Structure formats: structure tokens, C-alpha cells
Amino acid sequence: MRRTPTKKGPSNSTSSSNSSAIDQFRSGGRPATKEFEFIDQLYHSYAKNSSGIIDPEGIEHLCSDLEIDHTDVRILMLAWKMQSEKQGYFTLEEWRRGFKSLRVDTLNKLKKALPDLEKEVQRPSNHVNFYSYAFQYCLTEEKQKTIDIESICQLLELVLGSVFPPQVDSFVQYLRIQSDYKVINMDQWMGFYRFCNEISFPDFGNYDAELAWPLILDNFVEWMRLK
Incomplete structure (x- = not known):
């Protein structure tokens, strides 16, 4: 159960406190910042309410919105960019890391960034890392x-x-x-x-x-x- 923080001086209104607590929960336990505002909003449109994590169903939804198949190599490239640890799941921290690295914060910008992501992966210095990552990403147990x-x-x-x-x-x-x-x-x-x-x-x-x-x-x- 979430604790109610102890404050000195006059307390804010109940609705304001609740709103702040929800924002903090949705940002992975840290107060949301302006830098991640739109990135976080997009994340939570795909994340499961019960876990706060994007699961395989959420990734399929993302693929549909990106107009690519869920078996498309570009999803694996996106996972590589996020340094995702578990196949079929994206955490908020991974999502933020990937989006920040790609310099995008909306679905539209992500769509436009995919061709550049493909070129980035195909560079020899990156491709061996991507190839190694692909094997490790498939170790599900x-x-x-x-x-x-x-x-x-x-x-x-x-x-x-x-x-x-x-x-x-x-x-x-x-x-x-x-x-x-x-x-x-x-x-x-x-x-x-x-x-x-x-x-x-x-x-x-x-x-x-x-x-x-x-x-x-x-x-x-x-x-x-x-x-």
C-alpha cells in the first residue's frame, strides 16, 4: 500500500495529492519530467494497466499502429535500441532510453525514425552487436x-x-x-x-x-x- 508522505505546513488538496501520486506511479516511481512527458504518455497507451509494462499484446498493438508485422526485424531493432532485457516486454525505463536515443517522443516521429534505425543497425560496428543481442534476446528462460x-x-x-x-x-x-x-x-x-x-x-x-x-x-x- 502506498504511504502518504508527511509534510510540514499546509497540505495540498486531496485531488492534487492523488494526481501527483498517480503521475509518480505512472513514471516508474519517479516524478514525471517535461523531458519524458509525451514519451510516457505514449508508453502508457500500450502498457497493461495491472502491471504498468508493455507486454506481447501491447507490442502487437504498437506494431499495428506502426503498420508493420510483429515479426518485422525493425521491432527487434527497436528492442535493441531500448536494450530490452525480456523478449516481448518493454519497461518504462527501456522505452525512455530507446526514445531518447532515437530523439523521438510521438508515434509519428517513431515511424519516420525507423529507416534511420535500420541504417544505424547495418553499420558494421553496430551490426555485430545487434546480431549478438538477437541471440541473447531469444533466451527466454x-x-x-x-x-x-x-x-x-x-x-x-x-x-x-x-x-x-x-x-x-x-x-x-x-x-x-x-x-x-x-x-x-x-x-x-x-x-x-x-x-x-x-x-x-x-x-x-x-x-x-x-x-x-x-x-x-x-x-x-x-x-x-x-x-
């Missing part, structure tokens, strides 16, 4: 360290398919027909990113299996050469 093959295939197509189409298409095809691996870990995930950036494809002329590549990539290259 406590202490989870791996992701099942089918989810990995979908994630690869989403975050890397437009950058390295032949490599991703071939690797996804291999992952779906092989039977040695049921899950993929972070080391294997990042190894494939390095593979795409460093190895000539599809001849694999500079691939050296003696180097520290994940075994799954040795198997993939062998499979490709036998095709």
Missing part, C-alpha cells in the same frame, strides 16, 4: 544458454538473411537436414557471423578447419563441398 534449431533458422533469416543471403540460405538448409545438433549456443552463433564476414563463399578457398571454428561449421563446409 532463466539460465538458458542455447536455442533450438528451428528458432535459430528463423532468427538467422530475420537478422542476417538480407546481409548474407547465400550463406544464410545454405546454412539454414543444412541445419534443417542434419541430425547431430538440436540446439545452437552463443559460440556457434557468433562463429557463423565471423564465417560470413571472413570466408569466401561458396568456394571456401580460405577456410581452414585447423583454425578455431566451431565444429558445426566444419561439418557445414564438408556438407557443402559434397553437394
